[in-house]
Amino acid sequence: MLSLRNWEFFLRETFINVRRNGLMSLAAVSTVVVSLSILGSFLLAVVNLDAMASDMARKVEITMFFLEPVSKIGAQRARKRVLEIRGVKEVQFVSRREALNRLKERLEGQIDFSDIEKSNPLPDSLEVRVFDPDQVGNVVTQLKRMQPPAGVPGFDTPQYGEKYAQRILHFSRAVKALGMFTAALLSLSILVIINNTIRLTIFARRREIRIMQLVGATNWFIRVPFLMEGILHGFIGSALASLLLLCGYYYTVTHFRMAFPFVPVIPVEGIMGHFFWVLCFMGLLFGYAGSLISIRKFLANL
Amino acid sequence: MIQTLDVSVVYNGGPPALRDVSLRIEKGEFIFIVGPTGMGKSTFLKLINREAVPAKGKVIVAGRDITKLEARHIPELRRQIGVVFQDFQLLPQKTVWENVAFALQAIGADRHRIYREVPRALELVSLTHKANSYPQELSGGEQQRVSIARAIVNNPAIVLADEPTGNLDPETSWDIVQLLSKINIRGSTVVVATHDKYIVDGMKKRVVAIENGQVVRDEPGGYHHAVTEELGILPP
Incomplete structure (x- = not known):
């Protein structure tokens, strides 16, 4: 059972490692920022297209x-x-x-x-x-x-507008299906990219891992700092990606509304809370899953 | 007590690294494993801390056959064993104090214990004054002493040293082996794999010679040169 002092050690190790392996941390966080920005932009587009389609379908x-x-x-x-x-x-x-x-x-x-x-x-x-x-x-x-x-x-x-309504309904269904498929595909590729980045950080610290094993640290004890690091990278990366996307979205929506006032777009306030937390959770999950896969694989091969 | 019974080790289907090795090392003993490079010395040490698993035979450590040890119990075994490496294996981004403390932190020791044991280990290797230095600021001999402090900070029953003087000059090598002897006198069983003739001959401890994966000589108070001359590695 892990005690409070263990968690203290994990937290300290995590922050020290993030600081000392600055470049690797930067690489991992940037990967998350870029990947989640792409996924987030895509999700925002899908959510809006879906909202437009639903709005139009309601007008049948x-x-x-x-x-x-x-x-x-x-x-x-x-x-x-x-x-x-x-x-x-x-x-x-x-x-x-x-x-x-x-x-x-x-x-x-x-x-x-x-x-x-x-x-x-x-x-x-x-x-x-x-x-x-x-x-x-x-x-x-x-x-x-x-x-x-x-x-x-x-x-x-x-x-x-019958024909118009039918097209809208078909479009709405297609957007949802394509959206889910592409989001799943993007998520998978993001997981692979994050996993690879974390593998590099693990490889850079193989001596540390070997020493931990030789002094009798359990595999779980070895894993925790890496998992926490993955979660931290994921969270920071996704928070930055969320902020970037929200700023970008606010700018785009403001200009879009001025140009096309009759086209319904979801206002920033409407997605802000949800979107921010969902993306942060995804980043956190990607970071955790990426590090778990990498460290398990690494320990299994030792 | 460490005992191997008819142990053979094979790596990736190649020729055996160890062949039918049976050896008994008593508690509190100091023993040299000698022999040319690549003849099975390191493999023998790896058997003791379960880094290597034999293809056949038994390895008994503290009364338990560790070949049958489940993976989740390996950390328990390793907490009783300190390991010293030829290349020191220190973490360059940690200070001397942190390197030694790391061995205790990694097994979840509490702060009280860490603050009690680390200074004690550093004092034993005479490096208290270098506690805040980084490994790269130390000489080779000092780095090896940090490695030894890390190996013994947990007060292990067994200390395994794999070519601990391989990267050191003769004088420093002698200091290191004296330090290992001091640790042995304090109660730990010490097993040193080496091909350093100078220290083996000087210490007059039990010497086990391994050649082509087999024990070819086991002498209390033995010498290194006997085997090297037999093998024709050194000029007579």
């Missing part, structure tokens, strides 16, 4: 604009009628005021709304969602044929 809906302003009761009656159509999942009434609020939220700070608010040009509408995107076409045909209830204004031609 039919919007029916009322030709004239409608009362709440009238809107409820129209909603009930639409719900009776086969394949319709849900219908939501969106008033002109609500539509304007949504637009304001989306374009916050980009357009001055004071004039538009005075005479809201947006129509009342019903948003119709279907159970299956494939049924959109049928539902629209029935909606076109539908007569509005008595006393309720009629509808403009239903707005929808």
Whole structure:
């Protein structure tokens, strides 16, 4: 059983070794920074593509604009009628005021709304969602044929984008599958690179390991400082990679949003906490696994 | 007590490095293993601390057949054995004190013990004043004394020295072997593999000669030259 004084020795040895083998430590940390920056950039791109695809897929809906302003009761009656159509999942009434609020939220700070608010040009509408995107076409045909209830204004031609929606759904699935496959492949190659770097640091200290073995240190006792070193390299490397990526992402998102305000991208705040810790954990895990594989192999070959 | 019974060692399917070696070394004994380079001296030492495993035969250390020792029990055996190398094997980035302390730290000794034993070991090898020096700042003889301090800091029952004077001048070699003798008088069994005629002849201890992996001579108070002359290695 390892006691507190052992851990004290491990910690001291780890920090002394990192300091004394500065170049090797630098090589290991740089490897982690570069590898995880590549993996992290890729993951950020995948997460955003997935978010875009999901956002677009959510828009697989039919919007029916009322030709004239409608009362709440009238809107409820129209909603009930639409719900009776086969394949319709849900219908939501969106008033002109609500539509304007949504637009304001989306374009916050980009357009001055004071004039538009005075005479809201947006129509009342019903948003119709279907159970299956494939049924959109049928539902629209029935909606076109539908007569509005008595006393309720009629509808403009239903707005929808079926083919567009299908493509988005396929794209979303492909992004997820390709993302997982590539992330796994990248992770494996990172593990191999980190493993090789740590092997070099172990080889540089083979005399130390031999002496430890000859004085009667257990294999576990020999391993711990190397594992801690691997974890430390992994953590420092991944923390640096996270910071680099977050700065880069903040810069990119800010410029991207200015150029394409209608394309939804995940804001930095939305990923910061999660992304930082996930990447640090990955670095830590890579460092640990890389050193464990290397030191086990080295000790087995002695 | 160390005993080998009909031990043969073979490396990677080559000719035997040791062949049917049976030897008994009593507790507290000082013994020289002599013979030309590559004839099995180092292999014999490696058998004792389980660095080498025999193809056949038994190796008994402190009443236990260590050929059957499970890997997880090897560290226990090695804690009873100190090893001294020809090339000292010191860690250049550690000071003399740290090099000696490392042997205790690596087996999880507590700080109290380390601060008690390291100065004692350094005093025994007369290097207290060099505690804060680095190995590269020391002479060859001093480096070997650090290596000895590291080997004995754990108060081992057995000290194995593989060509401990191989890199040293005759005068320093004599000092080193005297130091090993001092350690032997304190109670450790000392086994020295060497081809240094000068020290073997001067010490008049038990001498075991190994040639082509076999014990060819075992003499108490023996000499080195007897075997070298027999083998024709040195001019008569």
